[in-house]
Amino acid sequence: MYIENIPLSQNTTIKQTDTIAFALDRMEDFQFHLLPVVDGDDYLGYIGQNDLLNALDDQLSIATIHLKTEPIYVKANQHPYDAIRLMTAYHLDALPVLDENNKFKGMLTSLELVKTISVLQSLNDIGAIIVLEIGTHDFSLSKIAHLIEAENCQILNCATKAVPENDSLQVIIKVNKSNISSLLSSFARQNYKVITSFNTLQEFDDLDDRYQQLMNYINI
Template sequence: MLAKDLISDVIPALRTSDTGTKALGWMDVFKVAHLPIVNNEDFLGVISESDIYDMNMPDEPLGNHPLSLLRPYVLEDQHVFEVMDVMSRLQLSLIPVLNASKHYIGVIALPDLLHYFADLSALKNPGGIVVLDLNANDYSLAHIAQIVEGNSAKILSSYITAYKDSTKIELTLKLNVVDLTSILQTFERYEYVVVGSHMKVDEMDDLYEDRFDLLMRYLNV
């Protein structure tokens, strides 16, 4: 997915003639801590809540004051991963999007980005999560997938967290099964270090209920 596919159709841009009071009101309405400033199609920069409070004159036009942030933006054809990187590094609640001519076309808000990431990571799908700790040189997704699929499960998504100044990595797997017992045992048999496993409470309840029903049917035979 590209940046242009996530542009919000509700968050407006400010103009230099708008006041800090107006900007704060919009920030409250749209639950953001930043807003873009645009004149016609020209993107001038991003103003933050702290910028406005530092002015100490919120009823003056925004054009009368300098911005603490430069001109953070992404281009409409940049991949969503690059959008995530920019927003994370700059700690933005939204990011302006420009076209190839560097004209403003809209913003991407953090909640929309998080919803997309949830869909991308299959977080909404039922299933369990396994977290492994391993050396980067020992990482083989093919072998890990073989272990998972050998236990009648599939990997829905995976991502790696690298440790600073270390050869260790943390691998998080989202699987399509709730009962992780056999998978965890197999990982341990292959000497993988399992640092965590998670299942939703309601999914655990369903699992235990299914097992209880099976036990009752067995005892009634």
């Protein structure tokens, strides 16, 4: 999966000959906090919302504002995780996407990125989530996987989070089954500390129940 495989927002650019007022209108239309500035399809840099708001005259052209050229963009052949890192680091809701020749391809929005990550990590699949706490030096994904497979389950997704204060890891695992009582018992027998677990099937059932309640209310 590459960023170029994600739907990108088009027609989101401005030119140096555009006015500041026009750029502000574009920002409001797209709900972005930055806009890419291009010459044809050549990427020149970007303008931030504060740059536009601080301008003395909104009828001046973009050329009167100093363009930012920091590498706050992603290449089309990068992984979506790279986009998450940049969006998080700079608190962005969208990122310019360039090809290998620095030609502008479109804007990657946080919404499209979240949709992509949810597919990559099987977040939309029915199953259950288990959170374990394991000593840093005791962590073995192969052992965990073997235990899960022995219960006729499969790992859909696995992530870890360091807990420095007690030299341990939180291991978040999503499996492809919702009824995991026997799996939780297996973890207990092997002395794994289960912090919590979630049944995503129940969440879907709750959502369906709320939808039916809404429909019943509308039909009253």
